[in-house]
Amino acid sequence: MIDSITRTGIRVVLVVPEDFDSVIDGVEHVIRAQFTDYASLYESICNLSNSLKIDAFIPLNEGTVIQTARINADLGLKGYSVGTAVSSRNKFSSFLLWNTLRISCPESYLVYDADSAWSLAKSKFGGRGVLKLVDSMNSQGVISFATENDCIAAFTKLNEMVSRSVDVSRLEDRNRFAYGLSNATIMLQEYCAGKEVSVELFLSPQHGDLALAVLEKIPSSGPYFAETASYSPASLTSLETERVVNLAIQGVRAMGFTQGVAHVEIRYDGDTPKILEAGLRPGGGYTAQLVERLTGNNLYALLAQLSCNVDFDFIPVKDAAQSILFGGVVYQKSGNLISVKRDVDIDSIPGLEKLIVLNSVGDPVRAMPESAQPHYCYYLISGTDRDQILESHYTITKSIHIEIE
Secondary structure (H helix, E strand, O other): OHHHHHOOOOOOEEEEEOOOOOOOOOOOEEEEEOOOOHHHHHHHHHHHHOOOOOOOOOOOOHHHHHHHHHHHHHHOOOOOOHHHHHHHHOHHHHHHHHHHOOOOOOOEEEOOOHHHHHHHHHHHHOOOEEEEEOOOOOOOOEEEEOOHHHHHHHHHHHHHHHHOOOOOOHHHHOOHHHOOOOOOOEEEEEOOOOOEEEEEEEEEOOOEEEEEEEEEEOOOOOOOOOOOEEEEOOOOOHHHHHHHHHHHHHHHHHOOOOOEEEEEEEEEEOOEEEEEEEEOOOOOOOHHHHHHHHHOOOHHHHHHHHHOOOOOOOOOOOOOOOEEEEEEEEOOOOEEEEEEEEOOOHHHOOOEEEEEEOOOOOOEEOOOOOOOOOEEEEEEEEEOOHHHHHHHHHHHHHHEEEEEO
């Protein structure tokens, strides 16, 4: 990520939590700040900006979208408004906005206790629904249910998550600083049982509103929705692709988003695509690498150059000649990583281009719904067709055996 930006000639300042202790190469400066205290965060940045000219701040993950918007606004820098950032982070605000404008999205309600959540789910959706934190980190804090007991358990778990201190260790929940901050904390949403896609958008005055990629996800019926794989080409017709792209653009435009990079998640309810949420930043995991392999355009570099008013060469998007998949092996429970066994030599799997292991034996690890990164590893697979890359993906997931205590 840092290399992709610095290769453009842009110098990078990285803002990280104050207890972040990893060595970071290739950056001009590192600001270690308190993310839960905006005044302190802003002061730390101002202290540096007095001696080093900063042209723009860009968010690199969902939890920093609002802080980034506030900093840009307070320093008079380019970026989307704080209101736009808040409307993207608050999923119920997103729903109200889209619903008012008749933009297709799942029916949603605020809920304040477990009993009323079940009663509402039963009357509105026949008992099948999704409970989610209003301002969670995408899949973190999202739980589906189909029975009263499961609904009550889901509400109890989410309420426990938002009740813990924002100063909880990042090891326990690295994104606690970013959710549970709105007055309404838990929402009930219609469950959409169909296929799920993400649309990776790039909006700019020069190039217009473009979808760099439409990625299909390996289906999940819940109760949790951790990313296991996204791939291209998606199994959509050209008309279906056009429809989800237009829906994604409508969704972010409605929020006041006019330029930059956005990651929009859409799920089908029967034949109808409905927008679940819109992240105003690059997609997580290996999404950026997947998009670059498909199009030649790096999302981080595009966003940095656009934000800094730097001229850049954009590679026109065309139909990809190959199939690409970004996948990950997901933890099924939280605890300490005891052992990892592999049935096959992972490096010999057809089409495997990249693999990064995120944890070592002995590490504490977190599963859904409490984790925004519940993965043992990420990987990128390429091939000649969709079936080939999916076969390699399933070979990896079936051959890695993880023991957690």
